[in-house]
Amino acid sequence: MSQIQNITWHQAAVSKEDRRTQNAHHSFVIWLTGLSGSGKSTLANEVAKELFRRQVKNYVLDGDNIRHGLNNDLGFSDEDRKENIRRIGEVSKLFVDSGTVVLTAFISPFKEDRDQARQILGSDEFLEIFVKCPLEECENRDPKGLYQKARKGEIKAFTGIDSPYEEPESPEFTVDTKSSTIEECTAEVISFLESKNLIKRKE
Template identity: 60%
Template sequence: MENKEVKNVSQKTIVWHKTSVSKQDRQALNGHKSCILWFTGLSGSGKSTLANALARALHEQKVRTYVLDGDNIRHGLNKDLGFSPQDRVENIRRIGEVAKLFVDAGIMTLTAFISPYRADREQVRALVEEGEFIEVYVKCPLSECEQRDPKGLYKRARAGEIPHFTGISAPYEEPENPELIIETDRVSVEEAVEQLIRYLKDRQMIP
């Protein structure tokens, strides 16, 4: 935000120069840039695992991080939303707006949501500045995700118990030009984290 001239709230109305703390001020204090690392992929592809592993590795390097995922969003901010196509759009819209606030706050923001629609992801990209949206496609064959099935969701979806389940009864639109692709059936978590950190260092997002 720019400097603004505001009225002093005391009785003697004197001109008082307010300088709001800016994103740049916060990045300078933190010693690193802030951006959104948007992990997208099928259920069971490894988004949360990767996001949390990266956040831990960055935190050890004194980078301020935050992970937005189903755990802290679906039971809170978006607890009024379901999984219909319409609600999924609103779900991602709100997450994008919150991620933007976190970037403005100087935080390296990691999001882990299936986010199956290309248009929704592009809408988030458009919310922030050039280079602040890093789309990470967590790529894994459906068969492998279904075999992992960590929460037993695929089994329930196949049984028809979960409507609109991505990959089974709802579409997943693959990213066309993601900044990064992590094939989780081929690389380990450690290798993936290294790849992500290298990406951030190369672009001088972190020291």
């Protein structure tokens, strides 16, 4: 519950619309959700590179990186996971207000928390992209060795093992990183953004 008292919102002299006009593109959040090892961070950075080439201002918020700073006081209980996502939703809103495209790479396992993040943003500012990859494939990849530790009981409440992952029911877009390469998935996301007129088609 908010503890704000005796505080008044100060209206900015430069609006979100002003910044979008200057940048010559819309600002929004690409919310990548999926199991650990599904390829969220890799995809986020590849899409970011292509947007950068097209002079679309963007920034990647990565789950592990955020926990080194802003959210280093949070653990992995359900309550802390919820607060983790709430904070990212609020930070994403600030980036969107600045006219920037935000790419977030968070497991964000619970539908309720992803829905809350969506509510924080505007109706056309939140794109949930499901990075689909079977648990078995993610375990085979295990780039950080976390699944192995979770199976040994060294990590508790690990998503997909002893903590649930709730797949998106109706995401704006889905990419399958088991059947498609990262390059193909990147092209699919870029094509999707073009089809929604969120970025300009390459000339």
